[in-house]
Amino acid sequence: MPKKIDHAARKQDIAKATWKVIMDGGMEAASVRNIAKEANLSLGALRHYFTTQEELLYYAMELVKTRCEARIMQVIQQVLPPKQLVTKVLLELIPIDKETMAEMQVWFLFTLHFKYKQGDAFRQTDGIRETVQRLLVFLSDSGYLKEGKDLLKETEKLYALIDGLAFHRFIDSENFSGEYAAEILTEYVDDLCREEKRSN
């Protein structure tokens, strides 16, 4: 069904044009008109893919998540010892290079936008807390996590660390490099783990 594939590809192109518009001019710039222009489409053609601005913005936000999840799936398929695997997955959650920086910037702006549109009804749907929790359970089950750790609290700490590192990359990308952020996060995971796997 080539037509369906074209349709999906075109939607992704429009979403990427949306990211570009938002990165250049902030959320205020994200009018349907500006996005159509960036995507080289007429307003009518764009409306063929997205009926409303909110629908388009929501799709563009979800695409960030989809791409991040796809990267994580690639990591998970690698054969790696548990600690290295967990570290590699977590590193996908902070912006290291230009591409992931762009994704994170639009993600922050989308989050704030929908938070204000929806107020208390807003629920962050990036799934990072759940991913972090699952990784810590995996470290614990495979005998690598230090003993005496409360998994729920460790989840909150690591989840906060990740979003904090991401935020600092965003507001101070020149001084706070991706490599340094990665080093900090790797060291943090090292500290959570035992020197040797626990024998059962």
Next chain:
Amino acid sequence: MPKKIDHAARKQDIAKATWKVIMDGGMEAASVRNIAKEANLSLGALRHYFTTQEELLYYAMELVKTRCEARIMQVIQQVLPPKQLVTKVLLELIPIDKETMAEMQVWFLFTLHFKYKQGDAFRQTDGIRETVQRLLVFLSDSGYLKEGKDLLKETEKLYALIDGLAFHRFIDSENFSGEYAAEILTEYVDDLCREEKRSN
């Protein structure tokens, strides 16, 4: 000089009206007209205090910082053992109650606003990284920090943790309570410290 005091107090009232407008409608709502209305002032009267919108927004942002610094100064003047003192200061940096939640929300939005206005020239001026670093040096000098810690990296971790906790309070205030955030942060500082002060 009562006139000067009135002038300063009025500027603070306008800044608080600005916060209110931003909390209700986001940064897009922060027009001089809306702020004047919220502050019960004519546009002309408001211009007496702030010539431009950017000047007003900048002042309103700096007031968040000033108030947070004033709270920290109050904590520092208390006679407390080093670990408790450090924990108490750090707790002032995350939003626990309604008032500090409001301050943090406008701080996030201001940060994004100025980041987009100024691009790479933007420098975050909240001084939290410096405060965190000073507190860790204090813990180390007074013999409470665990040995073998790299102060610069520990600063980045704790700084990221704080902004991450603050961000999660913001996007998920119903499920992630101020008390729980405080508990997480307190436990984190506990983990950084030795059981007993190091004897010199």
